[in-house]
Amino acid sequence: MNKKTILAITLLGIFCTFKPTLSQTKKYKKPTIHPRRAEILNTHNAMVKAAGAGKLAELKAAYGEFKALRDEIGEPEVYEIIKYEVKPIHAAAKRNRIKVLDYILNEVGENLSASKDQMLVESPLEARDREDKRPLHYAAREGALDAVKRMVKFAGKGEEEPEDEETLEDVSEIVNLPDKYGFTALMWSAAKPGGKSSFAVNKYLADHGASLSLKTKSALKKKGNQDALDLARKSGNLRTYYYLKKKKVKWIQKLEQAGKKGLKKAWKKGKEKLKETGKEAWTKTKETGKEAGGIFKEGLKKKPKEKKEEAEEPEEIELEEVKKEEKMEEITEI
Secondary structure, eight states: OOHHHHHHHHHHHHHHHHHHHHHHHSOOOOOOOOTTHHHHHHHHHHHHHHHHHTOHHHHHHHHHHHHHHHHHHOHHHHHHHHTTSOOHHHHHHHTTOHHHHHIIIIIIGGGGTOOGGGTTOSOGGGOOOTTOOOHHHHHHHHTOHHHHHHHHHHHTTTOSSOOSHHHHHHHHHHHTOOOTTSOOHHHHHHTOGGGOOOHHHHHHHHHTTOOSSOOOOOSOTTTOOOOHHHHHHHTTOHHHHHHHHHHHHHHHHHHHHHHHHHHHHHHHHHHHHHHHHHHHHHHHHHHHHHHHHHHHHHHHHHHHHHHHHHHHHHHHHHHHHHHHHHHHHHHHHO
């Protein structure tokens, strides 16, 4: 045997000895698939299809099957399978199916829309797909104005123009929910290319709490983050761009006015507080001054008396000594 064959045999032996250890360290674990996964997805897809087509009777029938499966298998397992899927409420919002939307929002609620990590959400409007898109994103993107209005009204507890601060905050929270890339409903609508964005949808969202300061999340540093105005301008939706620009200017002016008013109020309150604290400090200093003056006067009165008593004692002692000396002189003379 030549050297090459000997080397090949040795390498083969080394490989055979190390092969089992490598296979033991890198064990491939197959993902566990639920045995009834296909059945769950089929019923879920049937609901999505019926919701998108606006067939309420078919949706109710499919939902009955889905509910039976969910009760039999268990909510966590079912929602784990469909958590990344498009929900029926997404399909209804996208196709502007108002009757289906009303059924999902008012009668069914989160059962048709929530995923495992959303089973405790208060609103089905928070349902998300694989990219965290909400139903309002789908409706705004497709220019479904009626669906947008219905969902905003639902977020405002049935009020089209809510005045209560809490309900306004709830509406603003739903309207400004971002997806995985930071896009809100207004951004999705404004970014529709070719100037095909629905101005009515953009105006409605902007008038109902859509933020103009939020920006997208971009992985590319050169591209940078963009707000709704940037997206509208770059996509050719100029009518939306100029409307949002005016609204943003007005919003900045309101902030400035509110800031000035706040400063004035704070200045007035500060002056009043300074006056009150000054008066209190002045009265306290007066009282402490009076007390200190009284103590000082009492001290002055007491100190001279003590000195006089101390001074009188030595004088009496000296007189007695003088008298004794005189008596001694008289005795010596005698």
